[in-house]
Amino acid sequence: xxxxxxxxxxxxxxxxxxxxxxxxxxxxxxxxxxxxxxxxxxxxxxxxxxxxxxxxxxxxxxxxxxxxxxxxxxxxxxxxxxxxxxxxxxxxxxxxxxxxxxxxxxxxxxxxxxxxxxxxxxxxxxxxxxxxxxxxxxxxxxxxxxxxxxxxxxxxxxxxxxxxxxxxxxxxxxxxxxxxxxxxxxxxxxxxxxxxxxxxxxxxxxxxxxxxxxxxxxxxxxxxxxxxxxxxxxxxxxxxxxxxxxxxxxxxxxxxxxxxxxxxxxxxxxxxxxxxxxxxxxxxxxxxxxxxxxxxxxxxxxxxxxxxxxxxxxxxxxxxxxxxxxxxxxxxxxxxxxxxxxxxxxxxxxxxxxxxxxxxxxxxxxxxxxxxxxxxxxxxxxxxxxxxxxxxxxxxxxxxxxxxxxxxxxxxxxxxxxxxxxxxxxxxxxxxxx
Amino acid sequence: xxxxxxxxxxxxxxxxxxxxxxxxxxxxxxxxxxxxxxxxxxxxxxxxxxxxxxxxxxxxxxxxxxxxxxxxxxxxxxxxxxxxxxxxxxxxxxxxxxxxxxxxxxxxxxxxxxxxxxxxxxxxxxxxxxxxxxxxxxxxxxxxxxxxxxxxxxxxxxxxxxxxxxxxxxxxxxxxxxxxxxxxxxxxxxxxxxxxxxxxxxxxxxxxxxxxxxxxxxxxxxxxxxxxxxxxxxxxxxxxxxxxxxxxxxxxxxxxxxxxxxxxxxxxxxxxxxxxxxxxxxxxxxxxxxxxxxxxxxxxxxxxxxxxxxxxxxxxxxxxxxxxxxxxxxxxxxxxxxxxxxxxxxxxxxxxxxxxxxxxxxxxxxxxxxxxxxxxxxxxxxxxxxxxxxxxxxxxxxxxxxxxxxxx
Numbered sequence: 124x125x126x127x128x129x130x131x132x133x134x135x136x137x138x139x140x141x142x143x144x145x146x147x148x149x150x151x152x153x154x155x156x157x158x159x160x161x162x163x164x165x166x167x168x169x170x171x172x173x174x175x176x177x178x179x180x181x182x183x184x185x186x187x188x189x190x191x192x193x194x195x196x197x198x199x200x201x202x203x204x205x206x207x208x209x210x211x212x213x214x215x216x217x218x219x220x221x222x223x224x225x226x227x228x229x230x231x232x233x234x235x236x237x238x239x240x241x242x243x244x245x246x247x248x249x250x251x252x253x254x255x256x257x258x259x260x261x262x263x264x265x266x267x268x269x270x271x272x273x274x275x276x277x278x279x280x281x282x283x284x285x286x287x288x289x290x291x292x293x294x295x296x297x298x299x300x301x302x303x304x305x306x307x308x309x310x311x312x313x314x315x316x317x318x319x320x321x322x323x324x325x326x327x328x329x330x331x332x333x334x335x336x337x338x339x340x341x342x343x344x345x346x347x348x349x350x351x352x353x354x355x356x357x358x359x360x361x362x363x364x365x366x367x368x369x370x371x372x373x374x375x376x377x378x379x380x381x382x383x384x385x386x387x388x389x390x391x392x393x394x395x396x397x398x399x400x401x402x403x404x405x406x407x408x409x410x411x412x413x414x415x416x417x418x419x420x421x422x423x424x425x426x427x428x429x430x431x432x433x434x435x436x437x438x439x440x441x442x443x444x445x446x447x448x449x450x451x452x453x454x455x456x457x458x459x460x461x462x463x464x465x466x467x468x469x470x471x472x473x474x475x476x477x478x479x480x481x482x483x484x485x486x487x488x489x490x491x492x493x494x495x496x497x498x499x500x501x502x503x504x505x506x507x508x509x510x511x512x513x514x515x516x517x518x519x520x521x522x523x524x525x526x527x528x529x530x531x532x533x534x535x536x537x538x539x540x541x542x543x544x545x546x547x548x549x550x551x552x553x554x555x556x557x
Numbered sequence: 558x559x560x561x562x563x564x565x566x567x568x569x570x571x572x573x574x575x576x577x578x579x580x581x582x583x584x585x586x587x588x589x590x591x592x593x594x595x596x597x598x599x600x601x602x603x604x605x606x607x608x609x610x611x612x613x614x615x616x617x618x619x620x621x622x623x624x625x626x627x628x629x630x631x632x633x634x635x636x637x638x639x640x641x642x643x644x645x646x647x648x649x650x651x652x653x654x655x656x657x658x659x660x661x662x663x664x665x666x667x668x669x670x671x672x673x674x675x676x677x678x679x680x681x682x683x684x685x686x687x688x689x690x691x692x693x694x695x696x697x698x699x700x701x702x703x704x705x706x707x708x709x710x711x712x713x714x715x716x717x718x719x720x721x722x723x724x725x726x727x728x729x730x731x732x733x734x735x736x737x738x739x740x741x742x743x744x745x746x747x748x749x750x751x752x753x754x755x756x757x758x759x760x761x762x763x764x765x766x767x768x769x770x771x772x773x774x775x776x777x778x779x780x781x782x783x784x785x786x787x788x789x790x791x792x793x794x795x796x797x798x799x800x801x802x803x804x805x806x807x808x809x810x811x812x813x814x815x816x817x818x819x820x821x822x823x824x825x826x827x828x829x830x831x832x833x834x835x836x837x838x839x840x841x842x843x844x845x846x847x848x849x850x851x852x853x854x855x856x857x858x859x860x861x862x863x864x865x866x867x868x869x870x871x872x873x874x875x876x877x878x879x880x881x882x883x884x885x886x887x888x889x890x891x892x893x894x895x896x897x898x899x900x901x902x903x904x905x906x907x908x909x910x911x912x913x914x915x916x917x918x919x920x921x922x923x924x925x926x927x928x929x930x931x932x933x934x935x936x937x938x939x940x941x942x943x944x945x946x947x948x949x950x951x952x953x954x955x956x957x958x959x960x961x962x963x964x965x
Contacts, residue, residue, distance in 0.1 A: 264714065266710075295747070296747065297745060297746050297747035297749070298747035298748070299747075300744055300745055300746075300747050301745040301746060301747060302745075305745040307742075307745070307746035307747065307749050307750060309746070309749040309750060312714075314710065314713055314714075314750070315742065315745075315746070316745070316746075317737070317738075318737075319733060319737060322706060322733055322734065322737055322738060324703075324706070325702070325703040325704070325705070325706025325707045325709070325710060325734060326706050326707075326709055326710035326713065326738060327710060328703070328706070328707045328710060329707040329708060329709060329710020329711035329713070329714065330710045330711070330713065330714045331710075332707055332710070332711050332716075333710070333711045333714040333715055333716050334714075335692070336666065336692055336693075336711070337715075339692055340663065340666075340690065340692050340693055341663055341664070362702070362703075363702055363703050363706065366698070366700035366702070366703035366704075367703050367707075369698055369700070370697070370698060370700065370703060370704070370707065373698070526748065527743055527748035528743070528744050528782060528783050529743065529783060529785075529806075529807045530743055530748075530751040530752075530753070530806035530807055531805060531807050533833075533834055534783075534785045534805075534807045534833075534834075534881065535881055536834050536878065536880075536881025536882060536883065537834050537835065537881070537883050537884060537885045537886075538885065539884045539885060539888040539920050539921070540885065541885040543834070544881070
């Protein structure tokens with residue numbers, strides 16, 4: 124999907140009623156033409172189909188951004204408006220650099236034996252997290268998957284807390300009990316961190332339900348909290364996704380379903396797993412708008428996100444946003460990543476969202492190279508400090524073992540002596556056998 | 558049913574100290590709930606019931622009058638004119654408990670299939686949707702996994718949902734959410750989020766409902782860390798457990814039984830909440846401890862009638878709390894009788910009885926004079942044919958034989 128055309132695609136569907144058919148001049152592919160040759164083929168075909176547009180790609184996403192700027196200019200009456208202010212630009216840049224630097228440090232720490240298990244890195248997808256989450260209020264909720272470090276950081280969880288959690292220390296955001304795939308923060312309304320794909324979407328739907336319930340049953344008129352559910356292309360073939368699209372549209376829940384389509388579910392190409400690979404189309408089937416956006420361009424993502432989040436806040440219901448993005452690393456740190464075509468990887472590497480924003484900001488005189496370098500340095504120091512903090516933090520003691528299993532520890536029951544098991548001192552020591 | 562009679566006896570004593578006229582409530586129909594609620598002021602500060610039966614059982618010293626062995630809980634043996642409390646059916650008791658809690662806390666809501674306009678497949682939520690609205694009594698599409706997950710998400714963000722599985726068996730579809738999210742999120746979030754959901758529904762073997770509608774899910778769920786499981790068996794404990802489950806900060810699975818919904822009993826007018834972790838002494842005795850729950854309680858009490866006639870004195874305990882086990886009540890009983898028979902409707906393999914046998918052997922081995930015997934359902938998909946279905950489930954005759962065998 125070329126960025127130039129997707130630029131137009133963002134604006135169109137949002138202005139039309141949810142079930143409007145897409146106008147022919149905007150449709151990118153004729154599904155019948157492209158799909159018939161897709162059966163059984165690998166991602167190569169998809170990449171090849173992009174080749175005709177590659178020359179416009181080579182002009183890089185800056186072209187796309189400026190297309191959007193042109194569109195915005197046309198739509199707005201002012202003569203020279205940027206999509207973002209300098210402050211906003213710096214905020215976005217800092218957030219993306221934070222995500223990238225953090226993930227790179229994770230890889231280092233993993234290979235040095237500081238963290239274990241399954242670690243899934245977000246490199247390359249920063250535009251989606253930053254583009255969406257930076258528009259949220261603290262009371263809005265985010266629900267993620269196992270690729271959740273950067274969602275946590277964007278939502279406001281400190282790098283120290285996330286790094287400590289990854290090191291399994293007691294100062295981690297989940298006291299070391301969750302790990303890489305289970306980042307939670309009550310303070311920042313990060314509802315997880317889920318290991319099984321799709322299982323976070325109903326939880327997000329529930330948070331949106333609470334928002335509506337608060338407004339309509341508890342009569343909290345100011346409650347307009349929005350929930351964002353992030354998940355991948357693989358999840359879009361899972362039942363829970365469809366069940367939640369249905370319920371969210373049915374009850375007009377304030378939720379945005381954000382698909383991070385990075386084309387790969389471990390080693391399974393999206394095109395080999397999905398009968399109709401255009402995920403945004405599945406929105407209108409359930410009665411909500413479906414939008415496709417270039418997920419490597421933070422400004423485009425942000426424009427779409429504004430509209431989708433605004434819809435939800437106004438009580439107009441859910442939106443399905445498909446972000447075309449790419450992960451620069453393997454599925455996890457254990458993935459040798461041998462299946463993906465190097466040409467595909469370099470194609471997307473050229474569209475690195477951080478480089479793109481940097482170029483945009485410097486070319487539009489929103490910031491100088493020096494200012495951006497200063498941000499990078501600041502983030503480097505922040506991450507170094509986070510690692511030091513995590514290193515110095517204590518490991519969980521034995522007494523933590525039996526805590527937090529139950530919110531009310533009476534749930535462990537009554538022991539033979541008539542006392543509740545949780546009153547047994549061995550319990551607080553963590554040596555009791557439950 | 559001795560416990561129930563004793564309970565009412567104690568309630569009579571208690572209610573006389575209150576100023577309201579209990580007789581005035583005799584003639585009110587079950588449906589006129591609000592008046593009864595607002596004038597009842599008995600709320601246990603620790604959330605426990607007037608621990609009449611349990612307390613006496615624990616004290617062990619006092620002998621209880623046991624003339625009501627296996628009396629059917631239909632109140633026919635007592636005159637209704639002077640008895641306090643009101644009579645209702647088990648599903649009405651559940652509804653009463655649910656309604657009281659919904660009145661008390663606006664965050665309590667119900668989520669499930671046909672719970673709203675239809676009033677619930679077993680009428681537990683009848684008339685609640687018109688009263689509380691379609692959002693508080695939410696009719697869901699047929700998507701168990703998702704609406705259970707939705708309830709978890711709602712619970713994490715401040716609500717207190719009750720998920721109704723139209724049949725417990727349908728919750729197999731929600732296993733992902735129940736195990737991973739319901740049970741584990743409190744722990745994996747380091748204690749940040751609580752999940753105060755109640756998951757309830759009818760299970761057990763009914764009358765020729767077929768294999769899939771006759772499942773006993775308590776054995777499948779028992780290994781999930783972080784959840785509590787309780788099974789109700791009488792209108793009295795149904796209401797009390799429902800209220801306790803709703804008030805609990807832990808996720809609780811409340812198992813009801815398809816065949817018990819129409820049991821009638823007289824329950825107190827005053828508000829009461831039972832303990833989720835305690836077992837119920839149904840009939841104190843000396844010779845043998847019979848542990849049971851849900852529908853099998855009635856088979857056991859029927860067998861008890863026969864056993865009493867034959868000269869045995871069985872102690873019957875309804876364990877009520879399937880996870881965790883009330884090892885205190887059970888232990889005290891084992892220490893007294895030295896013989897244990899478990900009667901359950903679960904499958905033989907990996908059932909509640911299997912876990913209970915292990916727990917008793919582990920904790921009370923020295924007190925046993927005979928091996929723990931466990932009567933469970935056959936490891937067979939429940940057949941449709943009535944005769945075959947009868948043979949898969951434990952019948953009173955088998956219980957009598959087992960007791961005779963153990964007491965030799």
